[in-house]
Amino acid sequence: MIEASKLTEEFGCLVFNDKVMRDRLPKDIYKAVHKTIERGSHLELDVANCVAAVMKEWAVENGATHFTHWFQPMTGLTAEKHDSFISPMDDGTIIMEFSGKELVKGEPDASSFPSGGLRATFEARGYTAWDPSSPAFIKDGSLYIPTAFCSYGGEALDKKTPLLRSMEALSEEAVKVLHLLGYGDVHRVNTTIGSEQEYFLIDKDNYKKRKDLLFTGRTLIGAPATKGQEMEDHYFGVIKPKVSAYMHDLDEELWKLGIPAKTKHNEVAPAQHELAPVFETANIAVDHNQLTMEVMKKVADKHNFACLLHEKPFEGINGSGKHNNWSVCTDTGMNLLDPGKNPGENLPFLVFLMAVIAAVDEYAPILRLSVASAGNDHRLGGNEAPPAIISIFVGDELASVLKGVEEGTAYQSAGKVQMAMGAQVLPHFTKDNTDRNRTSPFAFTGNKFEFRMPGSAVSVANANIVLNTAVAEELSRLYEKLSAFSADELKDKIMDVLKEELLAHKRVLFNGNGYTEEWVEEAAKRGLPNLKSLPDAMPYWISDESIDLFTKHNIFTKEELHSRYEILLENYSKSIHIEALTMQEMVRKDFTEGLIAYQKDLTKEIIQKKSLIDGACAEHETGILKTLDASSAEMSKALTKLAVDTKTAEDKADILDQASYYEEVILKDMDEVRKYVDEAEALIPDKYLSYPTYGQLLFSLR
Numbered sequence: 172m173i174e175a176s177k178l179t180e181e182f183g184c185l186v187f188n189d190k191v192m193r194d195r196l197p198k199d200i201y202k203a204v205h206k207t208i209e210r211g212s213h214l215e216l217d218v219a220n221c222v223a224a225v226m227k228e229w230a231v232e233n234g235a236t237h238f239t240h241w242f243q244p245m246t247g248l249t250a251e252k253h254d255s256f257i258s259p260m261d262d263g264t265i266i267m268e269f270s271g272k273e274l275v276k277g278e279p280d281a282s283s284f285p286s287g288g289l290r291a292t293f294e295a296r297g298y299t300a301w302d303p304s305s306p307a308f309i310k311d312g313s314l315y316i317p318t319a320f321c322s323y324g325g326e327a328l329d330k331k332t333p334l335l336r337s338m339e340a341l342s343e344e345a346v347k348v349l350h351l352l353g354y355g356d357v358h359r360v361n362t363t364i365g366s367e368q369e370y371f372l373i374d375k376d377n378y379k380k381r382k383d384l385l386f387t388g389r390t391l392i393g394a395p396a397t398k399g400q401e402m403e404d405h406y407f408g409v410i411k412p413k414v415s416a417y418m419h420d421l422d423e424e425l426w427k428l429g430i431p432a433k434t435k436h437n438e439v440a441p442a443q444h445e446l447a448p449v450f451e452t453a454n455i456a457v458d459h460n461q462l463t464m465e466v467m468k469k470v471a472d473k474h475n476f477a478c479l480l481h482e483k484p485f486e487g488i489n490g491s492g493k494h495n496n497w498s499v500c501t502d503t504g505m506n507l508l509d510p511g512k513n514p515g516e517n518l519p520f521l522v523f524l525m526a527v528i529a530a531v532d533e534y535a536p537i538l539r540l541s542v543a544s545a546g547n548d549h550r551l552g553g554n555e556a557p558p559a560i561i562s563i564f565v566g567d568e569l570a571s572v573l574k575g576v577e578e579g580t581a582y583q584s585a586g587k588v589q590m591a592m593g594a595q596v597l598p599h600f601t602k603d604n605t606d607r608n609r610t611s612p613f614a615f616t617g618n619k620f621e622f623r624m625p626g627s628a629v630s631v632a633n634a635n636i637v638l639n640t641a642v643a644e645e646l647s648r649l650y651e652k653l654s655a656f657s658a659d660e661l662k663d664k665i666m667d668v669l670k671e672e673l674l675a676h677k678r679v680l681f682n683g684n685g686y687t688e689e690w691v692e693e694a695a696k697r698g699l700p701n702l703k704s705l706p707d708a709m710p711y712w713i714s715d716e717s718i719d720l721f722t723k724h725n726i727f728t729k730e731e732l733h734s735r736y737e738i739l740l741e742n743y744s745k746s747i748h749i750e751a752l753t754m755q756e757m758v759r760k761d762f763t764e765g766l767i768a769y770q771k772d773l774t775k776e777i778i779q780k781k782s783l784i785d786g787a788c789a790e791h792e793t794g795i796l797k798t799l800d801a802s803s804a805e806m807s808k809a810l811t812k813l814a815v816d817t818k819t820a821e822d823k824a825d826i827l828d829q830a831s832y833y834e835e836v837i838l839k840d841m842d843e844v845r846k847y848v849d850e851a852e853a854l855i856p857d858k859y860l861s862y863p864t865y866g867q868l869l870f871s872l873r
Contacts, residue, residue, distance in 0.1 A: 183429035187307040219271030227269035230314040237313040240277035240299035242320040243330045244284040275301045296323040330632035337639035340724040344646035359502040364456045367447040369491035371479040377863040378477035388481035391754040394853040396866035417474045430459045440488040441869040482626040483549035490550035491627035498619035509618040515582030530641035532679035535561040536711035541637040543705035545746035547626030557612035562681040564611035610685035706831040740826040747833040765859040806847035813840040
């Protein structure tokens, strides 16, 4: 346990961070590495050799015997291959070595990772390349080196490479605009994100008894517990001692790895919780979120918990998301999404605000796709998460600012308003300029935007790649328009350009309740897309507009876009296929065994009653038996249809047709099977079921 007094010393103790480099590296080497991190400049091999030697020495001191290039293939998970530092000597002894070449480049087998046709199976070579901007760290006795991953031909096979490209594209376009606005001292702009992570904790022994949780991450059958979240007593409620102990250990493990875990609390659903970190540069934040998910599961195992990261592990209660808080900051310390005291006169803020509004409106389909998955599609659109229709909430103050831009009038701030709570003993404080809208997919929250659509299990790299690139494109268009004016004209003309942009894209602004049917109808009138599933959105990914966007800013080549198109569709179909097979096995074996056993005992009870008491009809037992028989008959029909349709899905050749069939047919078949299983399960005593029920799963932790 880390003592509070030693927390500042222990934080990042397993990270080869800036402080360690500054203390250990020669000054010229440190400056070269720092320049690479800050400016994105190339790192020479002699510098890498020196860094490698110092990094190895530090890692060995901290108990590391191996090193690994840690990368993020398109599985959505992370990957690693470990090599030891040892090098045998002629006299039978060993020395510990680690070269600059080993630091900057690795060669994992690329053939078994998803490539979407970029590589043939027999073309095995791939490369990992050190990312100096994300610090190395020690975990489980190995030095972990964050790296990018590419094929022998240089195609990106990971999520880090396009994320870094998108960050550079946004920085380049943002700097051009800022220089035009008179901020010549800005050399780089960074996107910063904070990813709130929701998750469920359940008893590990119960988890092991559920095939659906083991194989798919979510429950495929299960009657609702008699109590769910309707009492609204779990949100921000008292944290149970066992869960609190888990959260404490989790914080300590994350802090050692330099992950700034800040906030923890109970979420809305029973057994659901949330962890939120402090903002970091997007690249590091994405790495840290991937690492956080790994550590969550590892620590949960020590506490005899299972940590569920699926977006919808339980039917009938809230699923889990990963809110992506996104902002843009200069290397001079200016937050470009901070309205300041006079937002109506804050030109950098207005320009970047307009670029974001235009980007979200123009590229809504691919932004929606960036958060699409078989798991997240269950969650989006329910009254627990943002709808699939993308809109922007700006709040009352910014709405007034934008109205001033549209009408050409000066915005008059109402100033800070004090909260009057009616009791003199309570402290006086000023309230925020805007409320929060939990139904908005993309909400302005003071000095950042909160993109609330990403699912809890996926990498947030996808969403940030699209968001960064789309905003970079809109900044590029704004620069083109604004640079046509002379310096003297610019001040007068800039508001005209912003007004033109606002009129073209204000349809995406919506401050109301995103859960209502009225909004669905209104959004359709505005022409906003409502893409409810991944197959609905996929064609936009390889549209001419998308290809032009990503190739223009060198984020993806056309081939890389098509490869991801194939991978996303294949993963979607495979996920639902595994669910369909798991459901069939679980219902036929686990559930049916309990159903038959209970029906047998019921029948015996009815016969016994009638034999002991002349004329007894055992109405209660007979009624249950009839209901079970009816549910069983319908379940059998639905199960047969699911099996036939699953075989049809397997045989479909076109990947989009196949994914659409899984979404339109197989998921509906599964819902039908579940309906009758859950009806029957609600009548069967727990002792007859070989798996734990919802009540046991959600309320077993004390």
